[in-house]
Structures are given as structure tokens and as C-alpha cells.
Amino acid sequence: MRTGNEPVTARSPLRLRLGLGIWGLLWTAAGTTAFAWAGRPGWAAACGALFLVVAVDVVMVIRHIRQGPHYQPGRDIPPYEPDHG
Template sequence: MRTGSEPATARSPLRLRCGLAAWGLVWAVAGTVLFVWTGHPGWAVACAVLVLVTAVDLALVIRHIRQGPHYQPGRDVPPYEPVREPPKREGPKP
């Protein structure tokens, strides 16, 4: 939730997370293939599990990016108005 107090240039880390997840997916698939090819089934299974985890993470990040400004506000989304307290009344002076 935006409060209006964050910097005007603040951006969501979803695109960075998407890139890192894609990079990790590529390496995990490559590791799985390499370990299957060299005959190391334990490491192949570990990399295959990593492929699944990374694929789910990538799918969730892409889903949040596609949901729009609610999850990733851009320059065209104004900040919410901060809550303002009503002015305090001064009591009678003696």
C-alpha cells in the first residue's frame, strides 16, 4: 500500500526478481541436463527440484507484474493521500 511518503522514484523490484528467476531457471535446467548426462542422479534430482521452485517463483512474479499498478505502481499512479489529523483546539486561557 502506498502512503505518499515514499520517494517519487521508488520502483518495485518485480522486474529484477523476474530477471533473476529466469537466469536461475536457465542454470538449473542446464545443471539438471548436465548431471543426468554425466550420471549423477542425486545432483540431477536436486537441480530438478530447483527447476520446479524457480519456475513457480517466475510464474508468480509474472502474474504480479501482469496484475498491474496495484502490485507495481508506476509514474502514472498517484500516491495515496496521507492521513491528516484534525487541528487541535486550544482551551480558554486564564
């Protein structure tokens, strides 16, 4: 049910996503290194490609965090009526 106060109580998942992205960077870098050292070029390439995808995601998350909060309606905007349907 929508109460209309979501902009006031909303929380962004960006910091959690950043933490998980950094965790993914560590694991994919370790996987790439381990597979390359073990002589498995196919698996090393797969981990390297995944590393690049996660790195782009982390950069985008950091960019969104630095942009800061976006427009939120002020107190003069009335909340939505709850759905009684």
C-alpha cells in the same frame, strides 16, 4: 526516516526478480541436464527440484507484474510528518 512520499517514489523489484529467475531457470536446467548426462541422478534430481521452485517463482512474478500497480493514495492525502524522535 519516513518522509511520506514513498508511494510516489517507490519502485518495484519485480523486473529484477524476473530477470534473476530466468537466469536461475537457465542454470538449473543446464545443471539438471549435465548431471543426468554425467550419471549423477541425485544431483540431477536436486537441480530438477530447484528448477521447479524457480519456475513457480517466475510464474508468480509474472502474475504480479500483470496485475499492475495497486492502490496508491492521491495528492489529497497528506504526507506523514518526519520522525523527530
